[in-house]
Amino acid sequence: xxxxxxxxxxxxxxxxxxxxxxxxxxxxxxxxxxxxxxxxxxxxxxxxxxxxxxxxxxxxxxxxxxxxxxxxxxxxxxxxxxxxxxxxxxxxxxxxxxxxxxxxxxxxxxxxxxxxxxxxxxxxxxxxxxxxxxxxxxxxxxxxxxxxxxxxxxxxxxxxxxxxxxxxxxxxxxxxxxxxxxxxxxxxxxxxxxxxxxxxxxxxxxxxxxxxxxxxxxxxxxxxxxxxxxxxxxxxxxxxxxxxxxxxxxxxxxxxxxxxxxxxxxxxxxxxxxxxxxxxxxxxxxxxxxxxxxxxxxxxxxxxxxxxxxxxxxxxxxxxxxxxxxxxxxx
Numbered sequence: 238x239x240x241x242x243x244x245x246x247x248x249x250x251x252x253x254x255x256x257x258x259x260x261x262x263x264x265x266x267x268x269x270x271x272x273x274x275x276x277x278x279x280x281x282x283x284x285x286x287x288x289x290x291x292x293x294x295x296x297x298x299x300x301x302x303x304x305x306x307x308x309x310x311x312x313x314x315x316x317x318x319x320x321x322x323x324x325x326x327x328x329x330x331x332x333x334x335x336x337x338x339x340x341x342x343x344x345x346x347x348x349x350x351x352x353x354x355x356x357x358x359x360x361x362x363x364x365x366x367x368x369x370x371x372x373x374x375x376x377x378x379x380x381x382x383x384x385x386x387x388x389x390x391x392x393x394x395x396x397x398x399x400x401x402x403x404x405x406x407x408x409x410x411x412x413x414x415x416x417x418x419x420x421x422x423x424x425x426x427x428x429x430x431x432x433x434x435x436x437x438x439x440x441x442x443x444x445x446x447x448x449x450x451x452x453x454x455x456x457x458x459x460x461x462x463x464x465x466x467x468x469x470x471x472x473x474x475x476x477x478x479x480x481x482x483x484x485x486x487x488x489x490x491x492x493x494x495x496x497x498x499x500x501x502x503x504x505x506x507x508x509x510x511x512x513x514x515x516x517x518x519x520x521x522x523x524x525x526x527x528x529x530x531x532x533x534x535x536x537x538x539x540x541x542x543x544x545x546x547x548x549x550x551x552x553x554x555x556x557x558x559x560x561x562x563x564x565x566x567x568x
Contacts, residue, residue: 242368249366250384252326252350253281257288260322264330265294265337266482269403269438272301272310274328274352274374276396277382279306282326284387292316294337298483300438304399305392313338323347327362329374331355331534352377356525357534372412375400379420391428398424399434407439411538446488449480453488453503459495464521465559466492467502469548485515493517500524500559504551512544512551522562530558 253259261278263271275291282289291310301307321344330336330353343349351362354371371377375397382393401421405413408421425431453468460466468488474480485503493501500522503515516524517539524540531554533542544551 245364245366246381246384248364249350249352249381252324252348252364253285253287253385255324255348257282257324258319258322259287259289260316260325260339260342261289261291261328262325262330262336262339263293263328264335267293267295267298267301267329268486269301270373270375270400271329272297272304272307273396273398273400273403274378275310276304276306277375277378277393277400278326278328278352279309280393280396281378281382281385281387284393285385290316290319290322292339292342294339295482298486299443300441300483300486301399303437304396306396313342317342321345321347325349326352328352328378329354331358333359333361352381355534356536357529357540372410372414372417373400373404375404376417376420379423389427394424394427394429395434398429398431399438402431402434403438407435412536443484445478445480446484446486448478449474449484450488450491452478454491457492459498460556460560462563463497464499464563465502465556466495466498466500467504467552467556468492470503470505472506472508489515489517493519499563502555502559504548504555506548507543512546512548513541514544514551514555515541516555521566522559527555527558527562531555 259282261275263275279289279291293310294313297307297310320342322342323344325343325347327349349362350364352366352374354368354374356369358367368377379397452474453470456469458467489501489503499519501517505513507513518524523537525535525537528535528540528542531542535541544554
């Protein structure tokens with residue numbers, strides 16, 4: 238561990254010696270790392286005897302509701318009775334805006350511990366424990382939990398294992414390092430059932446998810462050189478299939494996984510009238526940097542951003558940048 242990182246860990250450890258209640262928050266439309274990390278921090282704080290409130294603007298996706306404590310994650314409305322919160326731990330949040338409607342619950346003088354692994358994180362916290370080379374926020378929390386000396390149990394292990402499993406694509410993505418697999422092995426020793434977790438969060442799909450996937454695949458398009466592939470979903474698609482945000486998990490990968498494609502994109506209309514673009518890349522284009530140039534963020538191989546304008550304008554804003562990056566051999 239580098240000297241600076243060691244100091245970050247010391248400050249992050251000292252952060253939880255204060256009085257509560259602690260507010261634990263992750264990003265809107267949470268994925269497995271966001272939910273798993275929220276629940277893990279909540280459990281760690283409880284083990285330390287701290288009062289804790291877990292909150293998210295978005296509901297917990299159905300596939301993660303089996304995790305211990307998932308039913309305790311509140312909406313901003315449910316959590317506002319104890320506001321304003323002065324001790325806040327943000328996990329897997331690249332910038333403060335990603336907290337959504339939870340932000341008004343924070344006191345003006347709130348102290349924030351920011352624990353994250355996104356390279357585009359803007360260090361918005363009072364204390365920042367940000368490791369861009371970590372595969373998931375859950376990986377950072379494994380070390381943080383050990384440093385705090387909390388007792389491991391199957392519930393804490395299952396939450397962190399879910400974060401590792403989902404953010405590495407089932408231990409298939411390039412961020413699957415020896416350290417990640419060693420961590421996963423340790424968590425199995427603490428009582429995780431890997432078959433159950435994988436079945437619930439990776440293997441099982443809803444009918445709505447299949448219906449919205451079919452709509453997306455019907456729009457699949459390719460650039461002339463075949464290195465870029467993209468799909469579209471409209472508000473009407475969501476209305477007619479009954480699909481929700483959580484049903485989009487993994488759909489963009491169908492565009493990227495086509496042989497010869499380096500960048501896959503899923504465009505979708507939002508209820509607010511904007512266009513959200515989810516991007517995945519194979520090896521050439523750094524989509525995290527590309528998304529950040531448009532006000533979004535993420536990782537080199539997985540990122541996203543919101544765009545204003547009509548369908549044609551949104552499409553051109555992304556495709557022109559992708560084409561330029563491919564010409565340069567990356568961005």
